Amino acid sequence: MEYVLTTENLTKVYGAKKAVDKVNMHVKKGDIYGFIGKNGAGKTTLMKMVTGLAKPSLGKMKLFGSEDLVKQRARVGCLIESPGFYGNLSAKGNVEYFRKLFGIKEEEQSDKVLEWVGLDSKDTKKARNFSLGMKQRLGIAISLLASPDFLILDEPINGLDPEGIKEIRDLLLKLNKEQEITVLISSHILGELSKLATTYGIIKNGCLIEEFSSEELKERCKRCIKVKVNDTKKAANILETVLDISEYEVLEEQAIRIFSNLDEIGTINKTLVENNLEVTELKMAGQDLEGYFMELLGGEES
Amino acid sequence: MYHILKAEIGKLFRSRTFLICSIIAALMSVILLASYKMMSEVYTPEFIENLNQQTATQSGVSFQASEELDLSFFQNLSGISMLEMSFAGDVIQTLLAVLVSIFVCTEFSGGAIKNIASRGFSRTKIYTAKYIVCVIGGIILSIVVLLTTFLGGTLLWGVGETGGDFIGNLLTFLGVQFFLIAALTGLMVFVSMVVRNTGGSIAINVCVIMFASMIFQLFDLLIDSETFRVADYWIGNIVAQITSLSIPSELLERGIIVGVVTLLVTYIAGAAQFKLGDIK
Numbered sequence: 001m002e003y004v005l006t007t008e009n010l011t012k013v014y015g016a017k018k019a020v021d022k023v024n025m026h027v028k029k030g031d032i033y034g035f036i037g038k039n040g041a042g043k044t045t046l047m048k049m050v051t052g053l054a055k056p057s058l059g060k061m062k063l064f065g066s067e068d069l070v071k072q073r074a075r076v077g078c079l080i081e082s083p084g085f086y087g088n089l090s091a092k093g094n095v096e097y098f099r100k101l102f103g104i105k106e107e108e109q110s111d112k113v114l115e116w117v118g119l120d121s122k123d124t125k126k127a128r129n130f131s132l133g134m135k136q137r138l139g140i141a142i143s144l145l146a147s148p149d150f151l152i153l154d155e156p157i158n159g160l161d162p163e164g165i166k167e168i169r170d171l172l173l174k175l176n177k178e179q180e181i182t183v184l185i186s187s188h189i190l191g192e193l194s195k196l197a198t199t200y201g202i203i204k205n206g207c208l209i210e211e212f213s214s215e216e217l218k219e220r221c222k223r224c225i226k227v228k229v230n231d232t233k234k235a236a237n238i239l240e241t242v243l244d245i246s247e248y249e250v251l252e253e254q255a256i257r258i259f260s261n262l263d264e265i266g267t268i269n270k271t272l273v274e275n276n277l278e279v280t281e282l283k284m285a286g287q288d289l290e291g292y293f294m295e296l297l298g299g300e301e302s
Numbered sequence: 303m304y305h306i307l308k309a310e311i312g313k314l315f316r317s318r319t320f321l322i323c324s325i326i327a328a329l330m331s332v333i334l335l336a337s338y339k340m341m342s343e344v345y346t347p348e349f350i351e352n353l354n355q356q357t358a359t360q361s362g363v364s365f366q367a368s369e370e371l372d373l374s375f376f377q378n379l380s381g382i383s384m385l386e387m388s389f390a391g392d393v394i395q396t397l398l399a400v401l402v403s404i405f406v407c408t409e410f411s412g413g414a415i416k417n418i419a420s421r422g423f424s425r426t427k428i429y430t431a432k433y434i435v436c437v438i439g440g441i442i443l444s445i446v447v448l449l450t451t452f453l454g455g456t457l458l459w460g461v462g463e464t465g466g467d468f469i470g471n472l473l474t475f476l477g478v479q480f481f482l483i484a485a486l487t488g489l490m491v492f493v494s495m496v497v498r499n500t501g502g503s504i505a506i507n508v509c510v511i512m513f514a515s516m517i518f519q520l521f522d523l524l525i526d527s528e529t530f531r532v533a534d535y536w537i538g539n540i541v542a543q544i545t546s547l548s549i550p551s552e553l554l555e556r557g558i559i560v561g562v563v564t565l566l567v568t569y570i571a572g573a574a575q576f577k578l579g580d581i582k
């Protein structure tokens with residue numbers, strides 16, 4: 001497996017607070033890695049460490065399999081927190097400035113990236129007068145200037161209107177597919193992220209609690225009957241022998257998720273009770289992607 | 303490094319702040335010339351003669367006769383004497399403080415520094431490029447003041463005495479003053495890189511220029527030493543003290559030593575702080 005980014009016990013401490021705590025992250029080549037976490041969970045801090053804007057307190061990381069981070073960062077484009085640009089320059093002026101600074105000889109690259117993000121290269125409006133969405137687009141254009149192999153975007157669709165969100169989503173999918181750019185993207189708009197991401201990482205209180213693929217996510221979010229009983233082993237036996245249900249999984253917290261016979265919730269309840277099992281909870285669950293993330297992040301349970 | 307430097311130089315010359323500072327530098331020089339012109343008309347040889355004998359009142363201004371008052375300077379004004387006085391006031395230093403603060407801190411407030419630092423450029427190179435470009439800005443501001451005062455002074459009173467080793471003295475004068483401005487710029491870049499906030503950086507840098515000399519003089523009064531004065535080793539004072547093309551050797555040596563120390567200390571400290579610190 002070829003990884004674009006791997007971290008090993010990556011930690012960042014601010015005073016007494018661990019903003020990022022022993023994170024082991026794995027971003028595979030070709031991934032669109034959706035990075036999810038509440039405000040202050042450590043997403044931006046981790047991205048800053050990867051891009052060299054913040055020094056790790058502990059731990060190691062590799063970019064493109066190499067520990068020579070300074071060299072490899074030339075292959076990374078990023079938009080961290082707010083887009084960085086010069087307010088007194090136009091979109092073209094800004095992109096041209098950074099094109100020269102990055103040592104990119106192809107002059108047409110400026111127009112190309114502006115076209116990608118839907119900004120007019122002939123517009124002389126100063127960037128300081130841009131709307132929030134236009135500023136985000138400019139930030140993304142600058143991050144794409146040097147034809148990066150790895151794109152790190154921190155909340156890139158903040159401030160974009162629905163049309164803009166779709167354009168950026170289509171652009172990222174296109175870049176990922178046609179130019180094989182690996183993307184690490186954080187966003188609070190989970191629904192939008194789910195239309196893009198091929199892999200997810202969930203960060204909570206600085207700790208990366210889970211990494212899973214979009215296929216695994218679909219599996220986890222499958223509609224099911226969630227039943228809480230006092231004896232899961234006996235319940236599982238009854239499901240198989242009496243109700244002929246084999247598609248289920250036993251969870252740790254005295255619960256079982258049943259993936260078939262979803263329209264027989266009453267029969268399942270009756271059968272379990274008739275077999276002297278104490279049913280404390282029985283409900284339809286799973287399904288909703290946002291709910292699943294909320295559950296992982298410690299919000300309301302689905 | 304080459305690309306950063308090229309881009310930074312381009313940014314300096316497109317900077318409205320730099321243009322405004324240059325215009326203010328020229329205007330302040332014109333005001334200085336005008337005030338010298340007025341004073342040269344007030345301090346006539348007769349006025350000075352009277353002043354040396356008694357308290358004199360002319361044009362509504364009172365003076366106490368004193369041996370220390372050398373008003374004959376105003377009767378010997380020229381393009382060269384005005385050029386020599388170019389660094390005497392705080393004009394160049396104050397404008398430089400404003401320029402450096404805005405030029406450096408805008409990078410942080412606008413977030414553009416993140417684009418540069420995250421591209422894998424060495425932080426030391428980024429710092430060095432910023433420092434070099436600020437030095438270029440400072441030298442250009444100095445040249446604007448030098449040219450305005452020299453040309454204006456020449457128009458009003460003629461070029462002045464160019465005898466002796468004029469070219470050699472002029473080159474030494476310019477070389478030392480530009481070097482001291484470069485060292486002073488190092489201090490300002492260091493402050494701006496640490497503060498990273500435009501308003502705060504302007505306030506600190508301008509206060510340093512305006513009050514450091516006074517504070518050191520107060521300190522000297524407190525220690526009351528006849529052999530050592532801290533104020534003599536403050537770079538701002540040395541810049542202001544060099545007001546003659548033929549610089550006394552003691553002042554020249556002290557200026558070079560203070561300049562080298564200031565430059566090295568602020569550059570190393572600033573580069574290290576920028577290298578080790580996080581960018582928010």
